[in-house]
Amino acid sequence: MSTTLAAVVRAPGEPVRVEEVTLPDVGPGQVRVRMAAAGVCHSDLSLASGKLAHPMPAALGHEGAGSVVAVGEGVTGLSVGDTVLLNWNPPCRACWHCGNGEPYLCANATDASRRVWGTLADGTELHPCLGVAAFAQETVVPAGACVAVPADIPPTEAALLGCAVLTGVGAVRNAARVRPGQSVAVIGLGGVGLAAVQGARIAGATTIIAVDPVEEKEELARSLGATHFLTPGDDLARRVRKLADGRGVDHAVECVGRAATIRAAWSCTRRGGTATVVGFGAATDQLTLNALEIPHFARTLQGCMYGSSDPAADVPELLKLYRDGELDLSSLVSRTIGLEDVGGALTDLHSGRGARSLVQF
Ligand code: APR
Ligand code: ZN
Structure with missing residues (x-):
């Protein structure tokens, strides 16, 4: 003892x-x-x-x-x-x-x-x-x-891999499977969302729209790979569409954990695109989707647990990206x-x- x-x-x-x-x-x-x-x-x-x-x-x-x-x-x-x-x-x-x-x-x-x-x-x-x-x-x-x-590897850097980075980078690489040239919106720029922004850059996304109500996050988001920064609001989906060829993004990644931001991620996504939910919300917070929009937009709404990762395999890959200067x-x-x-x-x-x-x- x-x-x-x-x-x-x-x-x-x-x-x-x-x-x-x-x-x-x-x-x-x-x-x-x-x-x-x-x-x-x-x-x-x-x-x-x-x-x-x-x-x-x-x-x-x-x-x-x-x-x-x-x-x-x-x-x-x-x-x-x-x-x-x-x-x-x-x-x-x-x-x-x-x-x-x-x-x-x-x-x-x-x-x-x-x-x-x-x-x-x-x-x-x-x-x-x-x-x-x-x-x-x-x-x-x-x-x-x-x-x-x-x-x-300094433990101060390794620590962040254990949750934020495995989760955020993993959501983009393992769950959304973002491909080079695609567009990605990341909603919520805490440790998890900022890792997702990096994951999108590493995956070769060319339009990376970072969304957060705290405007001072813009500079950091851009330095990590975001090409655009937006604050949320009723017309978020319209503003995202405007930045993504009028269609909406190929992928939206929700890193907040609220029904409203899951709804926003869904609405930002193009027809046939994928919205990936990373945030953990309350069991009482209900999401509403209507019966027409689901087939009409033909989007995929998927949950993602721990970046769909296997740390034993993913940590060495993330460390390689870190050593190569790709992952900050x-x-x-x-x-x-x-x-x-x-x-x-x-x-x-x-x-x-x-x-x-x-x-x-
Ligand atoms: N739209 C966009 N971003 C928002 C909104 C909104 N409506 N409301 C809050 N945010 C932002 C906050 O300003 C903050 O920058 O979401 C971010 C959340 O960051 P953190 O509190 O640091 O959360 P983090 O540790 O990154 O986790 C995010 O993932 O693993 C889960 O449980 C965790 O649900 C949480 C989520
Ligand atoms: Zn965590």
Whole structure:
């Protein structure tokens, strides 16, 4: 047993506080990681507020990287000292979806978030956010949640791969399958959307329309590959069509998580095009499509989970893009914070300002 500090939420909607947690020793198949960096993602806010259901009380954080400090019995391929990033959706490689080539839909991936991760001084048992609990000085995770990263990759950059980049770049490359010369609209320019903008540039899209209500995001979006920037509004679809040969974009990628922005993504898309939904919204937020427009526009509306990625295969490809200077990770970090600032950084997400806040340990 050992103690660590972690950002904890005791019940949905309660404040996030840094608390001392007793962690058990690594069990069979588990790995202990000393965290170096962890990004603050909108899903952490959604889980803490109760918008997305999650076992509670919970230790937050699911996008991070660090170094291995202990490995449990039976763990192969990982050693003390290795740099790893955390995969919050580790595939079991045994269920129907894993066998069907859809590891991102693994039926057993969420099991790790239901276990007891650690205990507060008053005996309260904590569950790890999405199985990993990255906002902690140290965390214990299943070995499958670790993806080894070469030692020369700074953990501050590797951390962002674990959620924002796998999700955003993956949505464009794996789910939308954007081809050279196509047009793409990205709605919502947080860490996930800004990664999607880069994914579109890397895929060879020639028209990349970035959409966000926060105008100060224009400069960063353009530097990462956007060719146009728009703020949302009732006539967004008309303005997008104007920039996309009057037809609408081949692909729209929704990175907000609201029915209204999913609707906007759908309406921006050309006849026969594809709208890909990446954002996680509330189960109560209803989307309306009429019975005529679906066949008439012949669009595809598809959901995308974790960038339809397999981190074991996708992380090495993303690292190659990073080394080649194609994928910019450091520009996604708008500020560096301490563990004690996580609660404030989550609240700040409401404003939409900044890209990623990154906790450095
Ligand atoms: N149209 C376009 N963009 C919007 C709108 C809107 N109507 N409303 C908000 N946004 C922008 C915000 O200004 C912000 O820039 O969406 C962005 C969301 O960014 P973050 O809060 O940083 O979210 P992020 O971590 O990128 O996650 C995006 O993906 O994984 C999911 O749960 C996550 O649903 C969330 C989404
Ligand atoms: Zn996330």
